[in-house]
Amino acid sequence: MKRLLLSCxxxxxxxxxAVAQQPGPAQVLGPWHGTLEAPGARVTxxxxxxxxxxxxxxxxxxxxxxGVKGMAIPETELKKDSLYLxxxxxxxxxxxxITGPETINGSWKQAGMAFPLSLAKGEPTEAKRPxxxxxxxxxxxxxVTVENKAAGITLAGTLSIPAGKGKHPAVILFTGSxxxxxxxxxxxxKPFLVLADHLTRQGFAVLRLDDRGAGKxxxxxxxxxxxxxVSDAQAAYAFLKTHQQVNPKKIGLLGISEGAxxxxxxxxxxxxxxxxxxMAGSAVPGVDLLVSQNExxxxxxxxxxxxxxxxxxxxxxxxxxxxxxxxxxxxQKIRVLEQEAxxxxxxxxxxxxxxxxPQAENAVVAQITTPWMRHFLAYDPAPALQxxxxxxxxxxxxxxxxxxxxxxxxxxxKALKAAGNKRYTIKELSGLNHIFQNxxxxxxxxxxxxxxxxxxxxxxxxxxxxxxVVK
Numbered sequence: 001m002k003r004l005l006l007s008c009x010x011x012x013x014x015x016x017x018a019v020a021q022q023p024g025p026a027q028v029l030g031p032w033h034g035t036l037e038a039p040g041a042r043v044t045x046x047x048x049x050x051x052x053x054x055x056x057x058x059x060x061x062x063x064x065x066x067g068v069k070g071m072a073i074p075e076t077e078l079k080k081d082s083l084y085l086x087x088x089x090x091x092x093x094x095x096x097x098i099t100g101p102e103t104i105n106g107s108w109k110q111a112g113m114a115f116p117l118s119l120a121k122g123e124p125t126e127a128k129r130p131x132x133x134x135x136x137x138x139x140x141x142x143x144v145t146v147e148n149k150a151a152g153i154t155l156a157g158t159l160s161i162p163a164g165k166g167k168h169p170a171v172i173l174f175t176g177s178x179x180x181x182x183x184x185x186x187x188x189x190k191p192f193l194v195l196a197d198h199l200t201r202q203g204f205a206v207l208r209l210d211d212r213g214a215g216k217x218x219x220x221x222x223x224x225x226x227x228x229x230v231s232d233a234q235a236a237y238a239f240l241k242t243h244q245q246v247n248p249k250k251i252g253l254l255g256i257s258e259g260a261x262x263x264x265x266x267x268x269x270x271x272x273x274x275x276x277x278x279m280a281g282s283a284v285p286g287v288d289l290l291v292s293q294n295e296x297x298x299x300x301x302x303x304x305x306x307x308x309x310x311x312x313x314x315x316x317x318x319x320x321x322x323x324x325x326x327x328x329x330x331x332q333k334i335r336v337l338e339q340e341a342x343x344x345x346x347x348x349x350x351x352x353x354x355x356x357x358p359q360a361e362n363a364v365v366a367q368i369t370t371p372w373m374r375h376f377l378a379y380d381p382a383p384a385l386q387x388x389x390x391x392x393x394x395x396x397x398x399x400x401x402x403x404x405x406x407x408x409x410x411x412x413x414k415a416l417k418a419a420g421n422k423r424y425t426i427k428e429l430s431g432l433n434h435i436f437q438n439x440x441x442x443x444x445x446x447x448x449x450x451x452x453x454x455x456x457x458x459x460x461x462x463x464x465x466x467x468x469v470v471k
Contacts, residue, residue: 027101028057028078032119036108042445044124045108045117047085047094049076059085065187065448091359113354127188131453133197139163146209148219148235155232156216157182157209160200161245169250169274169470170205170243172236174229174259176280176435177372181215182208184256187448191256191435194453195462202463205246209236225375226258230265237266237273250274250470254462255281257403257434261381268387275469277462278394280403280434283385283411286377287318289403296401297443306352313341313356321368322377331369338364385415391469392416392424395461397432399442425465429458 033046046062059073075086075093083104086093094117096106102121107114139162146155162168173192175184183190196206212232213221219232233253241248252275255263260281267273282289291311298307320333342356367373394412396405405428416424433439436458437450 028083028098030121031123032104032121033124034117034119036115036117038108038113038115042443044448046124047073047119061085065445110359113357127448128451129188129190129453130451131194132190133193137197137200139200144207144239146232146236146239148212148232150235151212151219151228151231153212153219153232154217155209155212155219155236157207157236158196159240159243160196160206162200162203162205166245167247168203168205168245169252169466170207170240170246171199171252171254171277171466172233172240173206173208174233174253174255174262175211176257176259177376179214179221180211182210184208186435189435189447189453191454195254195459198459199463199466202467204463204466205240205243207236207240223371225372226261226265226379227375229258230262233262233266234269237270252276252466252469255279256436257281258376261379261384264381264384264388267390268384271389273390275391275393275466276388277466278392278412279436279458279462280396280400281381281394281408281412282403283381283408283415285380287315287322289408290318290377291315292404292407293402296404300441302351306349309341309349310352310355313337317364317368318377321374327369327374330374331365334368335361335365382411382415385412386418388416388419389421390423392421393462393465394424394426395436395458396428397434397436397439397442397458398428398430399432399439400434401442401444402434427461429455429461432458 029049029051031046031048033044035042035044043063043065048060048062050058052058057076057078059076061071061073062069073085073087075084075088077084081098083096083098083106084093092108092110094106094108096104096119099105104119106117106119108117139160142159142161144157144159146157148155173195175192183193192208196208199206209232210217211221212219212224212228237251237253240246240251249272251273253263253267253273254277255261256279260278263276263278264281267276291314294314295307295311298310302310317334317337320330320337323330325333338356338361342353345353345356394409396403396409398405409426409428413424413426429436431438432455433442433446435447436454437447437452438455439446439450
């Protein structure tokens, strides 16, 4: 899910260098937090200032939304009322002035840009998550392991089983992109814990697993592609079919974002799958999806002509990454496209010049040429969808900017019709974003600030449809 987003968001890198620091007064020690707003991003940053045994000022940084925690800041300096924190290897720094016992006013500097960033003393307020399930649950939970013999790895997860005897209908949950644990923990939310709790109370056994390389699961996530995750999902399906408390004829698959691609691929290879639920599933080729994603996220921030130049560049780069070119050759072509676009900018393209800065170039090339990204860009979901004969529920939120609803639901329906499938339901849920929260704009930065983890309308729509299918 997080990997689907490719815009002008901040690129952060660690640096292990260390330099001597100036000692600082006690009032500056401790945590400081603030919210940085930049094109395509709104993130909370936490600096933690400490004093070493030798009296030197040291600092680390957390950016919860980007999974950054305890990142060392090698350049930390306090002169009178001026604070400087720098990471030369990452190309960014913070400079601020202490304006009170609990306030620092300053700016974040990166890639030739400066963004205001005011800091307040202390930890940020812990976000409320009212839907978080609380134990004891009215159902059983089992820690399970799944062997993927083909890949030589063991996956770990949780199987929740409804109260009562007998064999229960069941569903396997597949997470979105990025290295996810079994709860799909994201920005303080645990969508799959909330979903599993809801579905188990509705009578379904629910299996959710840590992705390979995440949580207690083995394997290397870094080099894996969607096809590798399909292999893991196939192993999970085979495991659940043999469980004593599960009805093997009533096992369904549910995936969100990339997980929807995984669910449809496994279902295409297993005609006995009872049903498929596609949450925010894409149904267009990867290149087209990422171009439309960038357009949806940035259209409120850039003039139309500037936006179209940006999208034209990204499409050309995505197409190179999706090709069969060797990775070094592809990287060089992508870099040349970036440099040519920057060289041809006009004076009126100031915003685009900021987004295509030389400092950001390496990060863009690296991100587009990962094994996962290249496979995703080249992947077309339609052929798998065209093989699904079982009941299918496809849901997208109307404010989803990562997998825009209209185009992808229409493409999903077209593929299912081509399959001759007459047992599908296509539904756009009004006001919901990519992770099915009620949202204002649908922008990614809202995910963390919304208290709701998953809209009741989405939960009820899925459970009601699933119960109708397996009754």
